Amino acid sequence: MIAEHGADNISLDEVARVAGVGVGTVYRRFGDRAGLVLALIDDQERQFQEAFLAGPPPLGPGAPAAERITAFLDALVDRVVAQQGLFVQLEKCGKTIRYSGPYRVHHVHLATLLAQACPQADRAFLADALLAPVNARLIAFQQEERGMTIGEIKAGLAQLATVVTCGYSVPPGGSRR
Amino acid sequence: MIAEHGADNISLDEVARVAGVGVGTVYRRFGDRAGLVLALIDDQERQFQEAFLAGPPPLGPGAPAAERITAFLDALVDRVVAQQGLFVQLEKCGKTIRYSGPYRVHHVHLATLLAQACPQADRAFLADALLAPVNARLIAFQQEERGMTIGEIKAGLAQLATVVTCGYSVPPGGSRR
DNA sequence: AGATTAATCGGAGAGTTCTCCGTTTACAAG
């Protein structure tokens, strides 16, 4: 259905009809629209998590943290682009969903890598800040309205990650908490 | 109505009823839900733009670019927090709206400052990347689920901005610790 | 098998967002 009509323009009524069940059944299984989208994302998400948790370097363990961070952001962009429509849907749903499930895993992973690359930074915030630009809608906007390519986006992220991992080693000037 | 029922839980049917007009009129005036929200945001947005375009430094012109960047991000956080519910609504609406209007102005402004602070960076992307974490839903999540304070969020952004403006002066690749 | 209980199902319905179009109002010309 998504291949045919796009990820938007899909009503759960129709999903139920096509599946040959009642609407209630769909909602009991998946909770709500967001739950259904999450389920559709789940397969690739598992593979992705497998890859950065236990796959070959530089995405998986073995490479230095700074390299893994870049590799992770790079792969995350691919991940989002591969199911862009679904991720856009996900972000439209209630805020409960946007920052749960996959996001938390990504955040923990990135924060762990950041802890190695730049120990004295606020790694929880920094992880949020690096994940924030990898956002289906922003990427769509950058592509469509700014004419950026995926390569340029990845390059920008890589540069940002580099600057961050290097820069945070040096305590900045007048910053206080 | 927002003060009473919160920014969600407001139906345009009811807005129309309270306003004493038909639903059609509301939609003709504002286009859709997003348009109404934008209108509600507009007043404070104008003031904010006035402040960073022509107000006193460090937010307005006069201070060095690096300081203005920090001041801008700081003020933007306040701006979003002040109308957090409305911004969350805005982000839920179609992607047409999220990256139009205010966002573009903020982006142009920040990109201009970045051009002064770190000329050789991809300032269009960098501006997106710095704006991305200043996001009503992310901030709400950081506050509620991570227990972060606004002060901590601002501090994190300030540090990030510092590292970015300093770090991008050095061409990437030959990075040292 | 028959009866009792629990889990599952499906669709009617409430509450929304947004569109469409017949009706009403405002305004200018005769």
Next chain:
DNA sequence: CTTGTAAACGGAGAACTCTCCGATTAATCT
């Protein structure tokens, strides 16, 4: 004041998300 035209109006209705609950099916016990 009347008439003609354009703009503004408002509510019926289509399409949608999600809930609720009576009906159906499956499982367990006697």
